[in-house]
Amino acid sequence: MAPVVSHLSIDCADPHAQARWWAEALGWDHVWDPDEDDDEVAIAPPDRAATGWLFLRVPDVKSVKNRLHADLRPPDGSDQATELARLLELGATQVDIGQGDVTWQVLADPEGNEFCLLRSTPSQLAAALAAQPPG
Template sequence: MTLRLVQVNFKARDDSALGRFWADALGWGVSSEGPGVTNIEPLGFTWPDPTAVCVDVVTVPDPETVKDRVHLDLATTSAAHQTELVARLKDLGATPADVGQGDVPWTVLADPDGNVFCVLEPRETYRDTGPIAAVVVDCADVRAMVGFWGQAMDWTLHEETDEFAVMRSAKGVGPFLEFRRAPGARTWWNRVHLDLLPFPVEDKEAEVARLRTLGATDLDLGQGDVPWTVLADPEDNEFCVLGRG
């Protein structure tokens, strides 16, 4: 298997403004591959590298307010660090968000474009992930999603139940990819999605064909002639396979 999760893609009203928020939030640097796109990655980072899942922010005409099925969990190292990080994020423009979480030890916030994310209390599991502890995907059927994504990528499955599953890079570095059960059909489009990269990139068309045999379907979002292929997983969450075959 030669597909790896390399970045999380955010749709935004203003890629530069939202990109700067996430760069400041994560302590990373910014660059741009072209108009309407802001890339956020660790300073000194050579892309791609499994030690980090980067963030791309892309301007779209109207990133309507929707309930995201993909969000980021941020790691902290102590209770004081969690408090300090939440305060700093609010200073950067984040706002408290109520998604029905009740009394929990983590803090739920929304970025300036309304994308929900969590600042976790310190957990030993995430001690070496970097600032992003996990990329979290809500889904109706955890085992079915793991069945697809476990075959789609070269990441290792660490835990699987009917309610929750965890994957991580086969090299044991970087953030986790987590699937959490959240019943209900999706009736909205995601502003946040996953981007996969084939290794080598010349295998892209073969990898796309393999994903289709696993249950992925083609998705037309009006993207036109682009170097990536847009697909949907078995629960209709869009994702992209980067590169041109």
């Protein structure tokens, strides 16, 4: 039997601010949000269907491109342009990490952690995959 991923841990300067930002961006809930002096805050989807994220206070300042990042899909009923505008309004910034001309948008959260906003919704991806020949 293989281990189960408990959560994804994210180093940051302000775990409360980062958890609030990402919870709003993803529509997730605070699973564990202790008082403001604590160094850890956790968020997860309301149905707990995905691995939650744990934000940890660290003294280090982010200095290079992330080695791990989230890829977000616009929800069904939305599109990339709408979600891009919403994330930028929340405080994300567009960044150039040398991605060139691609179909996704590279963004950074308020502490500069990169993430990508993909073009297709879950339903569009499922339809594209279903249309592929078996193989």
